[in-house]
Amino acid sequence: MTNNLEDQQQIQTDKQQLQQLLSVQEKNEIDQLLAHYPQPGGACIDALAIVQKYRGWVSDQAIAALAEHMGISLSELESVATFYNLIFRLPVGRVLMHPCNGISCQLLGYKKIQRQLLCALQIKEGETSADGQITLISLPCLGACDKAPVMLVREAMVNGLEGTSSESLLVNLHCSELELLLKQFKESAL
Amino acid sequence: MPEISIDGKTYQVAAGKNLLQVCQGLKLQLPYFCWHPALDSVGSCRQCAVLMFQNDEDTRGRITMACMTGVTDGQRFSIQANSAQKFRQLCIEATMTGHPHDCPVCEEAGECHLQDMTLISGHIERRFQGPKRTHKNQYLGPFINHEMNRCIACYRCVRYYRDYSGGTDLNVFASRNNVFFGRAQEGVLESEFSGNLVEVCPTGVFTDRTYSQHYSRKWDLQSAPAVCVHCSVGCNIFPAERDGILRRVTNRYHPDINGYFLCDRGRFGYDFVNHGKRTEHAWQRNNSKQTTEQLNAQQAQDSLSAYLENTEQLLAIGSSRSSLENNFCLQSLVGAENFYSDNSTELETQLQRLLSHYRDTQPSSDLKSLETSDTVLMIGADVTQSAPRIALSIRQMIKNAGIAKAATIGVAYWSAAEVQNIRQDLKSPLHIISSHSTRLDDVACSIDNSHPQQQLDLINKICSMLSDDNPGAVDSRPDQISITDKATAICQHLLQAEKPFIVTGIHTGQPVELFLASLKLSAILYRRNKHAGLICAVPWVNSLGLALLNDRQQHFDTVLQRLEQRTVKTLVILETDLYRYCPAKKMNQLLADVANIIVLDHLITPTAEQADLLLPSASFAEQHGSWVNYEGRAQNSVKCFSPAQQRRPAYRWLTANTPFHSIVNDLSGIAECLNELPSLYPSQSADFHSARKTVRESGRSALHSYIDIKDIQPNSDPESNYQHSQEGVASNLDDSQSPAYIWSPGWNSSESLNQFQDGESGAIQGAQPGLLLFSKGQTDSSLVTADQSSDSIKGPPAESKNLLRALPYQHIFADEELSSCVTSISQLCPRDTIKINAAQASYLDLVSGQLVTYSFADTAHSLGESIQAQSTAALPLSIDDSIATGVVLLPALLLQRAAMGDDCWLRLAVAGERADG
Amino acid sequence: MNITQAPTLPPTLPLTQHLNLQQPLDLPAYRQQGGYLGFNAALEQNSTAVLQIIKDSNLRGRGGAGFPTGMKWSFVPAATDTSEARYLVANADEMEPGAFKDRWLMEGSPHQLIEGMLIAAHTICANVGYIFLRNEYTVAAKRLQQAIDECRSAGLLGKNIQGSSMSFDLHIHTSAGRYICGEETALINALEGKRAIPRAKPPFPQVAGLWGKPTIVNNVETFYNLPNIVLFGAKWYQSLGAHEDAGTKIYGVSGRVKHPGLWELPMGTSLREIIEQHAGGMSDGYQLRAYQPGGGSTDFLLPEHLDTPMDYNSIGAIGSRMGTGTVIVLDDKNCPIDMILNLVSFFAQESCGWCTPCREGLPSASYLLAQIEDGRGKMSDLDYLQDILQLVSFGNTFCALAPGAAEPLQSGLKFFKREFEQHIEQQCCPYK
Ligand SMILES: Cc1cc2nc3c(=O)[nH]c(=O)nc-3n(C[C@H](O)[C@H](O)[C@H](O)COP(=O)(O)O)c2cc1C
Numbered sequence A: 001m002t003n004n005l006e007d008q009q010q011i012q013t014d015k016q017q018l019q020q021l022l023s024v025q026e027k028n029e030i031d032q033l034l035a036h037y038p039q040p041g042g043a044c045i046d047a048l049a050i051v052q053k054y055r056g057w058v059s060d061q062a063i064a065a066l067a068e069h070m071g072i073s074l075s076e077l078e079s080v081a082t083f084y085n086l087i088f089r090l091p092v093g094r095v096l097m098h099p100c101n102g103i104s105c106q107l108l109g110y111k112k113i114q115r116q117l118l119c120a121l122q123i124k125e126g127e128t129s130a131d132g133q134i135t136l137i138s139l140p141c142l143g144a145c146d147k148a149p150v151m152l153v154r155e156a157m158v159n160g161l162e163g164t165s166s167e168s169l170l171v172n173l174h175c176s177e178l179e180l181l182l183k184q185f186k187e188s189a190l
Numbered sequence B: 001m002p003e004i005s006i007d008g009k010t011y012q013v014a015a016g017k018n019l020l021q022v023c024q025g026l027k028l029q030l031p032y033f034c035w036h037p038a039l040d041s042v043g044s045c046r047q048c049a050v051l052m053f054q055n056d057e058d059t060r061g062r063i064t065m066a067c068m069t070g071v072t073d074g075q076r077f078s079i080q081a082n083s084a085q086k087f088r089q090l091c092i093e094a095t096m097t098g099h100p101h102d103c104p105v106c107e108e109a110g111e112c113h114l115q116d117m118t119l120i121s122g123h124i125e126r127r128f129q130g131p132k133r134t135h136k137n138q139y140l141g142p143f144i145n146h147e148m149n150r151c152i153a154c155y156r157c158v159r160y161y162r163d164y165s166g167g168t169d170l171n172v173f174a175s176r177n178n179v180f181f182g183r184a185q186e187g188v189l190e191s192e193f194s195g196n197l198v199e200v201c202p203t204g205v206f207t208d209r210t211y212s213q214h215y216s217r218k219w220d221l222q223s224a225p226a227v228c229v230h231c232s233v234g235c236n237i238f239p240a241e242r243d244g245i246l247r248r249v250t251n252r253y254h255p256d257i258n259g260y261f262l263c264d265r266g267r268f269g270y271d272f273v274n275h276g277k278r279t280e281h282a283w284q285r286n287n288s289k290q291t292t293e294q295l296n297a298q299q300a301q302d303s304l305s306a307y308l309e310n311t312e313q314l315l316a317i318g319s320s321r322s323s324l325e326n327n328f329c330l331q332s333l334v335g336a337e338n339f340y341s342d343n344s345t346e347l348e349t350q351l352q353r354l355l356s357h358y359r360d361t362q363p364s365s366d367l368k369s370l371e372t373s374d375t376v377l378m379i380g381a382d383v384t385q386s387a388p389r390i391a392l393s394i395r396q397m398i399k400n401a402g403i404a405k406a407a408t409i410g411v412a413y414w415s416a417a418e419v420q421n422i423r424q425d426l427k428s429p430l431h432i433i434s435s436h437s438t439r440l441d442d443v444a445c446s447i448d449n450s451h452p453q454q455q456l457d458l459i460n461k462i463c464s465m466l467s468d469d470n471p472g473a474v475d476s477r478p479d480q481i482s483i484t485d486k487a488t489a490i491c492q493h494l495l496q497a498e499k500p501f502i503v504t505g506i507h508t509g510q511p512v513e514l515f516l517a518s519l520k521l522s523a524i525l526y527r528r529n530k531h532a533g534l535i536c537a538v539p540w541v542n543s544l545g546l547a548l549l550n551d552r553q554q555h556f557d558t559v560l561q562r563l564e565q566r567t568v569k570t571l572v573i574l575e576t577d578l579y580r581y582c583p584a585k586k587m588n589q590l591l592a593d594v595a596n597i598i599v600l601d602h603l604i605t606p607t608a609e610q611a612d613l614l615l616p617s618a619s620f621a622e623q624h625g626s627w628v629n630y631e632g633r634a635q636n637s638v639k640c641f642s643p644a645q646q647r648r649p650a651y652r653w654l655t656a657n658t659p660f661h662s663i664v665n666d667l668s669g670i671a672e673c674l675n676e677l678p679s680l681y682p683s684q685s686a687d688f689h690s691a692r693k694t695v696r697e698s699g700r701s702a703l704h705s706y707i708d709i710k711d712i713q714p715n716s717d718p719e720s721n722y723q724h725s726q727e728g729v730a731s732n733l734d735d736s737q738s739p740a741y742i743w744s745p746g747w748n749s750s751e752s753l754n755q756f757q758d759g760e761s762g763a764i765q766g767a768q769p770g771l772l773l774f775s776k777g778q779t780d781s782s783l784v785t786a787d788q789s790s791d792s793i794k795g796p797p798a799e800s801k802n803l804l805r806a807l808p809y810q811h812i813f814a815d816e817e818l819s820s821c822v823t824s825i826s827q828l829c830p831r832d833t834i835k836i837n838a839a840q841a842s843y844l845d846l847v848s849g850q851l852v853t854y855s856f857a858d859t860a861h862s863l864g865e866s867i868q869a870q871s872t873a874a875l876p877l878s879i880d881d882s883i884a885t886g887v888v889l890l891p892a893l894l895l896q897r898a899a900m901g902d903d904c905w906l907r908l909a910v911a912g913e914r915a916d917g
Numbered sequence C: 001m002n003i004t005q006a007p008t009l010p011p012t013l014p015l016t017q018h019l020n021l022q023q024p025l026d027l028p029a030y031r032q033q034g035g036y037l038g039f040n041a042a043l044e045q046n047s048t049a050v051l052q053i054i055k056d057s058n059l060r061g062r063g064g065a066g067f068p069t070g071m072k073w074s075f076v077p078a079a080t081d082t083s084e085a086r087y088l089v090a091n092a093d094e095m096e097p098g099a100f101k102d103r104w105l106m107e108g109s110p111h112q113l114i115e116g117m118l119i120a121a122h123t124i125c126a127n128v129g130y131i132f133l134r135n136e137y138t139v140a141a142k143r144l145q146q147a148i149d150e151c152r153s154a155g156l157l158g159k160n161i162q163g164s165s166m167s168f169d170l171h172i173h174t175s176a177g178r179y180i181c182g183e184e185t186a187l188i189n190a191l192e193g194k195r196a197i198p199r200a201k202p203p204f205p206q207v208a209g210l211w212g213k214p215t216i217v218n219n220v221e222t223f224y225n226l227p228n229i230v231l232f233g234a235k236w237y238q239s240l241g242a243h244e245d246a247g248t249k250i251y252g253v254s255g256r257v258k259h260p261g262l263w264e265l266p267m268g269t270s271l272r273e274i275i276e277q278h279a280g281g282m283s284d285g286y287q288l289r290a291y292q293p294g295g296g297s298t299d300f301l302l303p304e305h306l307d308t309p310m311d312y313n314s315i316g317a318i319g320s321r322m323g324t325g326t327v328i329v330l331d332d333k334n335c336p337i338d339m340i341l342n343l344v345s346f347f348a349q350e351s352c353g354w355c356t357p358c359r360e361g362l363p364s365a366s367y368l369l370a371q372i373e374d375g376r377g378k379m380s381d382l383d384y385l386q387d388i389l390q391l392v393s394f395g396n397t398f399c400a401l402a403p404g405a406a407e408p409l410q411s412g413l414k415f416f417k418r419e420f421e422q423h424i425e426q427q428c429c430p431y432k
């Protein structure tokens, strides 16, 4: 409850600042979405995804700005955001590595792969490497069980990780951070 | 009526209900968490599992949730079957895996639904050895504690807070066994009904923070069936006391008034009883010696008699916040000719009009019937602020269209989530006519925020459309066209509805014409449709009671005049603070010449500080009394505990020796409608006495043993049938009077109510519903006469530029005298501001946040003096675009004080500058 | 209009006839090969007639439960007001552990999904469709979007399709990731932008689903069956099955087999043929220990069950479920308890948190399994696990997620009793 004037004014300016937090592009895309739905709440998940697309994750401020922009309560948006696995409410690295921990991948060696990756990155599951570049989050069955074990890196599926040489992995991954990482991975795997 | 069998016994049950409701009605012991009689079923906790058999041959049956199973003829169930019992036991064992088992330090302990259900379900051993999940708690404001680790994820809190009370800032976050119930960010809960979380939560996640400050176990409290004194709805409550401190207030179920829920003003406002500025002793000012002397009771009594010996130039002011008995005793003592109300002319007129409307035209409706209505037109009242419980009922009526829609595809009203999915954003229509936004705007289908004159035009238009099948020539003036459109839309809904309701209110500063027009509209509607209802909030808890006694209609403006004329020598003031009706400086002047000021009150108000004789009176919790709520329902409120020090009920000071029941008897004789008043009070000779203390109270010897090992003789209460001890009949075993608390073996929480209700969601057995004083309403349509309302609002006194019509903005926490002095509540009072819309501000060259002063238009006040020159304190300006142009909003209390009851027209100016027109 | 004449010969692989994973057919190519002829055939008949064909075909939903599709559709109330929205949803959330068939179909032949949906939309008079797509399926998303765009410009989607009175628009909704979104009522909540909590039934989505309106949710593979059913009739379709059930089915195998993969085979092909012939049997040096016939939420079966035909009733009769038809093979070098632990903790993680047995029961089971696997188990834990099974068994929870989790656990406790006891007695995992 906003009880005194300063609070109210504070909130007013906060709201304005919040509005500015979203980029024009984000706002446009969200507005298009909103036009689609019978109720603004319906666009929640998609709108969160848009924000995440541009920012990698959804910060407290971004979510407040989004709620304000969409005209729904913060608690409603937060309730939805925290329900889904792939809306990140904590910062993630530029590169997301998602080894599959589904059962087929586990049967073919997920645990070892995960261990080696974590060791190379010197992080724990769900964490981001110290340089802020790489976040490792294992995901449940990625629907590529015939190629197990697999890993999703920057939306690209890396198949048949077991027994594959790091070099051949590199061919699939055009990103220098990963080359570095995988070199370490290879070394530690030796 | 379907016939079903449960554990081999057959029962005739009500159709359309679910099995859990049925079992509750039958008092069968079936545990549950997520179901709540007002929140209905969602089937999430799975605790109400029973076995259901397919047919007569089926011996195995299958588990089904009672709360999700509608009863139909011929069904066979078992609660006792081993597999059902085993399942319920496993289910609660699972529930408890993450629970901290911190009952010793939990304030819910001893009245915890979770504890009760654990026992009923038969879970006694904790097998799970793994780590418990933990959460951080949040600061949720001055009313509610948050201890998330105790959560059992029944989802009741969010379902209550969001779906029932319309709050938006509490929600469930995350998922799986990590679900978190709270706010997105720490902070004060925004809903005016947040306090119900305390009772809705079946465990100790949400507890009463004000109770924490003087916590006591439930079984060491004594309580009584009382009535909330913080607004005119008259919700039923259980105040609970220990050691002379009122510890808390909880809901006392009344099917037609508050149901299961109170508002936060009512629940947390109780602490004024413990206020540091309580009057404790009788004091007399000795002007000659310039001293104040403490008197003993006898001296005080004698002194009062002496003052009142001379009835010449005697004037007494009754109180809208005091009981019928207190007011009556004062009136009898000083004579009706000397007795005045604490209402302005305007208020008194409106109250008397309302009484005659109830008496002659249309009786008032109760909240239960409001909840079942299908269209509401709310006029000129923001009931969330003035009589909050009404707003909660309106929020329920909004859902009826969806419930009806669900019924068309065979989905029962109690399937809460399913009804919601079918309903989507379908709402029963709520139309609002007001000069500014209200807290119900979020569910309204149309909102007309306009100048009072336009509001009046609109209402009159609706009246003429409703009373006349041919509304006559169309007025083509642009504003009239829009008014016609609006009126047509509203009329359509009112006419289509089976049960249309008018909701309005009487409060200071509101144009009388608007109120009269609303009454007229209601009467016309009622003439067309006998199911049409009227709800009219009145200012305070006993405003109608006082109006009833005050048949001479002697109001406060006359008091002011007489004080001004210096024709008052002795002034008796009963439990009202005159400084709320008049600027302090003025009041000081007026009181300066009164020789004898006698004040009876329980708080040291500014008025009490002026007293020559101050008599400490008892609060509502320390006395018996009856109060007449907005519907004209007289309810008696039973004394919870004996007043300490020299405090005593005002009626005791005023009539030293008359037994209480004789007072009630005399009172009942003064008006026909009061004849049955004594029936509210159980006869003194009843066979049973009721206990105010629970049978589980620490025991007579133990309770005070930290003070003295000797047993303390409990106080006696010759005025009622209730004992200040655990001796007597517990709860409702005697169904001739309202139980003093609700408890049943095995059911220690407030949910034990279900053991005492008449059927599922019925009244508490034996509880007094109160006495409807005007239930008969004559319904003679000829009584709707035109002269009762007018076409135009009284305009400004002089045609001059830049005059704004001042109207009050009400606030649930700021406006009511007793609750607003409570620390937790005053924290949430808004800072006083002056509000206008942005266009108005820019026209006046004012900006938001600027300090502004106001001055009155040249108006001849009833005092016969111009109050224009009054200097006013500067207030910051705030902009609110919902406010109609030409209207300025002032805090209700400030407006009441400044305007002294008159309509007022203001001019705004930047502080420091002189305002000139 | 340049439409190829109806092929006279029905395809032998009606689901995968157009499949091309490298480069799926674009609209002209798809049409060239007979695409959208099924839809045209449907459009020429009224919806009751099409519904009857589907009913007669005995097509059973491929989402796991095998509910007859025609019957499901028949619960949709007759359309009285064509302006009222009705929804059709393709459930492409595929998060069942070990299931990977829908992705394969969508990546390889996006137009056939659209064609199937058009036929369904025509039959139930839906005017808006959604493909509820798993977030990780970005390739499928791209290809589907392309196909949708093609259809829109070709007048196959939008208003007055092919000059008819039918209007249908199709959108892709990308999930934000949660297994429960696959449950059809939770999916509807997710589409409404809410937390994906299942809804109680009744009312069934067919009557009051998305936004309170009639809604049909079908699995992706179910839709792939439709074009050829309409084109070649119910009889033909029934004749495809090798056993009781009609049609063909996408079967898959993963785990330590020589050739893990997916194949379209006659419904009712035996497990032995699938595992030994198509998947090439176990990899060298591995023995078949047990397998889950239809994804992570189905009961284990043993080598002795290999000769059972893979169809709904036959697999049901031996105590498991055909589920998604994707077999997960457990070899003799992997610890069965570790496998069950993986599955149960997945389901515990993915519990929506609504009902108590699932929310609290599954994490407890997962904890107990971890203790046992780590060599800290007690014999009494086995009883506790049995009790949790009872707690989360079918009908006791709000939706079918937790009962699904119970299946590998209950069969595991039965078939791997010895391993459980070994873990507890030896206080370590014998496989490590
Ligand atoms: C927890 C849970 C997850 C499910 N996930 C999926 C899924 O990913 N894809 C799917 O098609 N059906 C899934 N289903 C089944 C759906 O609820 C639904 O039955 C199915 O989409 C219906 O399609 P069908 O009739 O074509 O089989 C799931 C069911 C449950 C209980």
Ligand code: SF4
Residues within 6 Å of the ligand: C180, C198, C350, C351, C352, C353, C354, C355, C356, C358, C359, C397, C398, C399, C400, C401, C402, C403
């Ligand atoms: S079984 Fe219950 S908690 Fe689990 S996913 Fe279903 S509804 Fe949610």
Ligand code: FES
Residues within 6 Å of the ligand: B020, B031, B032, B033, B034, B035, B042, B043, B044, B045, B046, B047, B048, B049, B065, B066, B067, B068
């Ligand atoms: S009370 Fe029935 S499931 Fe919770």
